[in-house]
Amino acid sequence: MTQANARAVTQAKAPRNNRLRPARGLASGLLSVGTLLGAFSPVQAQTIPEGARIVSLGGSVTETVFALGAGHRVVAVDQSSLYPAEARALPQVGYFRTLSAEGVLSLKPDVVLASEGSGPPPVLEQLEAAGVRIVWVTDGSTPEAALEKIEVVAESLGLDAEGEALRRRVETELERASHLRSRVEDWPSALFVWGRGGGGGGVRVAGSGTGAATMLERAGAQNAAAAMNGYQPISAEALVLAAPEVIVTPQSTLDALGGADGLFALPGMSATPAGQNRRMVVVDLLAFIGFGPRVGAALNGFMADLHPLLSSPRE
Amino acid sequence: MSSAAQSLPRRAPGAASLAAERAPLVVLGVMLLGTVVVCLCVGAVPVAPGQVAAVLASAIGVELPWAFGEREALVILQIRAPRILLGVLVGGGLAVSGALMQGLFRNPLADPGLVGASSGAALAALTLLVIGGPLVALLPGPLAGAALSLAAFGGGTLAVIIVYRFATNGGRTSVTTMLLSGIAMNALAAAGVGMLVFISNDAQLRDFTFWSLGSLGGVTWSRLGAGALLLCLGLALAPLLGRSLNALLLGEVEARHLGIPVQRTKAMVIFLSTLTAGAAIALTGIIGFVGLVAPHLIRLAIGPDHRVLLPASILLGGTLLLSADLVARTVASPAEMPIGIVTAFIGAPFFLWLLSRDPAGRAQL
Numbered sequence: 001m002t003q004a005n006a007r008a009v010t011q012a013k014a015p016r017n018n019r020l021r022p023a024r025g026l027a028s029g030l031l032s033v034g035t036l037l038g039a040f041s042p043v044q045a046q047t048i049p050e051g052a053r054i055v056s057l058g059g060s061v062t063e064t065v066f067a068l069g070a071g072h073r074v075v076a077v078d079q080s081s082l083y084p085a086e087a088r089a090l091p092q093v094g095y096f097r098t099l100s101a102e103g104v105l106s107l108k109p110d111v112v113l114a115s116e117g118s119g120p121p122p123v124l125e126q127l128e129a130a131g132v133r134i135v136w137v138t139d140g141s142t143p144e145a146a147l148e149k150i151e152v153v154a155e156s157l158g159l160d161a162e163g164e165a166l167r168r169r170v171e172t173e174l175e176r177a178s179h180l181r182s183r184v185e186d187w188p189s190a191l192f193v194w195g196r197g198g199g200g201g202g203v204r205v206a207g208s209g210t211g212a213a214t215m216l217e218r219a220g221a222q223n224a225a226a227a228m229n230g231y232q233p234i235s236a237e238a239l240v241l242a243a244p245e246v247i248v249t250p251q252s253t254l255d256a257l258g259g260a261d262g263l264f265a266l267p268g269m270s271a272t273p274a275g276q277n278r279r280m281v282v283v284d285l286l287a288f289i290g291f292g293p294r295v296g297a298a299l300n301g302f303m304a305d306l307h308p309l310l311s312s313p314r315e
Numbered sequence: 316m317s318s319a320a321q322s323l324p325r326r327a328p329g330a331a332s333l334a335a336e337r338a339p340l341v342v343l344g345v346m347l348l349g350t351v352v353v354c355l356c357v358g359a360v361p362v363a364p365g366q367v368a369a370v371l372a373s374a375i376g377v378e379l380p381w382a383f384g385e386r387e388a389l390v391i392l393q394i395r396a397p398r399i400l401l402g403v404l405v406g407g408g409l410a411v412s413g414a415l416m417q418g419l420f421r422n423p424l425a426d427p428g429l430v431g432a433s434s435g436a437a438l439a440a441l442t443l444l445v446i447g448g449p450l451v452a453l454l455p456g457p458l459a460g461a462a463l464s465l466a467a468f469g470g471g472t473l474a475v476i477i478v479y480r481f482a483t484n485g486g487r488t489s490v491t492t493m494l495l496s497g498i499a500m501n502a503l504a505a506a507g508v509g510m511l512v513f514i515s516n517d518a519q520l521r522d523f524t525f526w527s528l529g530s531l532g533g534v535t536w537s538r539l540g541a542g543a544l545l546l547c548l549g550l551a552l553a554p555l556l557g558r559s560l561n562a563l564l565l566g567e568v569e570a571r572h573l574g575i576p577v578q579r580t581k582a583m584v585i586f587l588s589t590l591t592a593g594a595a596i597a598l599t600g601i602i603g604f605v606g607l608v609a610p611h612l613i614r615l616a617i618g619p620d621h622r623v624l625l626p627a628s629i630l631l632g633g634t635l636l637l638s639a640d641l642v643a644r645t646v647a648s649p650a651e652m653p654i655g656i657v658t659a660f661i662g663a664p665f666f667l668w669l670l671s672r673d674p675a676g677r678a679q680l
Contacts, residue, residue, distance in 0.1 A: 201533015
């Protein structure tokens with residue numbers, strides 16, 4: 001791990017720890033009460049014992065659990081857990097922001113790995129009151145957030161060795177990507193297109209502050225929609241002004257638009273360099289902006305398509 | 316239809332008053348033209364009015380002294396022009412379908428949404444967005460791109476046909492039954508939408524939310540295609556129903572005594588209203604308020620004579636929608652605000668203000 005990356009990780013961690021504190025404070029508070037009460041403790045230990053029943057909430061958290069080899073301990077996931085395929089076969093507790101306490105409890109979980117934003121909060125409180133341990137996993141739209149997720153999940157599952165190995169692997173992939181990026185001289189201007197605009201026409205694109213914008217930047221591309229915020233519909237004229245050289249899009253959006261022909265037939269597209277050269281890169285949406293353990297591989301794969309002239313260095 | 320058209324010109328009070336009645340149409344036509352010109356000149360890409368004129372002239376082979384580049388030409392001819400045409404057609408279509416429904420139901424609240432056109436379209440659109448993905452992937456490119464429009468048009472018309480069938484007994488359509496079955500259809504479609512929202516993911520939900528707020532973006536000449544033709548047909552035929560609707564306002568029995576083919580008029584009103592509203596929704600998603608407000612504004616200004624009301628609603632609807640679209644595409648530039656937000660945000664307070672200035676209740680039918 002390079003110095004730069006180490007700093008990035010610490011920086012990424014610093015503000016989040018503040019948010020974590022209440023949950024951890026609560027947990028340690030319960031722990032001390034538990035110690036006082038002896039065997040009556042609802043919270044047994046810092047790590048989740050082997051054989052505990054896990055409910056995993058949030059796509060990237062579920063991916064992390066499975067990547068750590070603990071998938072067999074998961075008894076249910078939420079609707080956003082679409083990868084790996086095994087996760088989709090598990091019982092679903094609904095969407096992770098609109099959970100039902102009774103639904104989750106019916107699966108008799110010992111622990112809930114809850115992605116930041118899981119809720120509504122009263123439901124999580126009810127679960128905690130019912131003796132279920134809640135492990136909060138912070139979410140963030142950066143590759144470093146994926147490393148932090150691995151750390152938190154591995155630590156709570158007591159899989160320190162597996163966590164370390166997985167973290168190393170993702171870190172190496174990210175390092176490789178940043179090394180490759182340093183060799184990119186001209187950053188192409190790219191536009192991430194995700195979903196339709198209003199009225200079924202046009203498209204929504206990734207403005208500043210989005211996960212996709214972060215990935216473009218990490219891959220050595222300028223975000224053509226940097227003047228916008230969030231995922232918003234772009235007007236045809238603004239698309240002409242943005243003048244992207246390459247369109248980045250997930251397969252699902254491409255299908256909905258009628259393939260590359262449909263994408264490049266969108267109003268204004270023919271006046272952009274990307275439209276004139278019909279240049280696009282298709283990405284796996286979950287890996288690309290899910291910021292789970294596949295983020296490093298996704299970044300490298302994307303860069304290979306984005307900068308075809310750069311051969312990747314072997315280390 | 317044909318008999319209604321034949322009996323249209325019969326009018327006693329003389330040519331002078333007829334001309335006076337048509338005067339508002341000229342004023343509205345000029346307003347629409349002015350709005351079109353403004354919309355051609357304003358947008359995210361700066362193009363000077365002189366350049367706009369030069370681009371338009373060059374399209375018909377005339378050269379004007381203002382210099383322009385390829386980009387200006389593309390923005391005017393391929394982006395703004397089709398969008399403006401779409402705005403005029405959709406605005407006119409929504410307004411006239413609202414006027415037709417209000418006349419038929421003798422109810423100032425009526426619009427095609429009342430008999431299921433919008434909710435049926437919404438249900439079909441959401442079905443396609445949430446579970447139609449694999450189907451769309453199988454379609455050839457151009458058809459896949461138009462799948463959402465086709466689904467919306469199909470869903471909207473199917474809903475109205477079902478409602479119409481329920482309300483028609485022994486060759487006679489009961490307007491009251493139609494209204495009530497329309498309410499039931501809307502409830503059913505809303506339940507279906509709720510069900511699909513329940514199983515949809517974030518991206519699908521966001522697609523649907525934006526669809527249901529409407530937009531004129533995403534239009535090209537080739538995508539205007541069939542939808543625009545349907546709208547033109549509806550806009551051309553609807554004004555012919557003016558005299559029949561005037562007679563219907565008196566009551567069905569009275570209209571029949573006046574020699575109006577009541578059942579055929581009802582069928583035509585529902586057909587044309589569904590055609591125009593369905594095509595409008597298919598092209599732009601759901602845009603609220605224009606269909607309700609444009610006919611009312613005309614009634615407040617000119618009165619309830621359908622022979623003027625129907626064409627005037629078309630002109631005003633086009634003007635209103637174009638103006639709203641101008642705001643939608645410039646206010647949040649480079650992003651684009653859904654037009655449904657603009658029509659309601661500006662339209663609703665303005666409408667309330669107008670109503671408050673109308674103590675005599677002229678807005679009523």
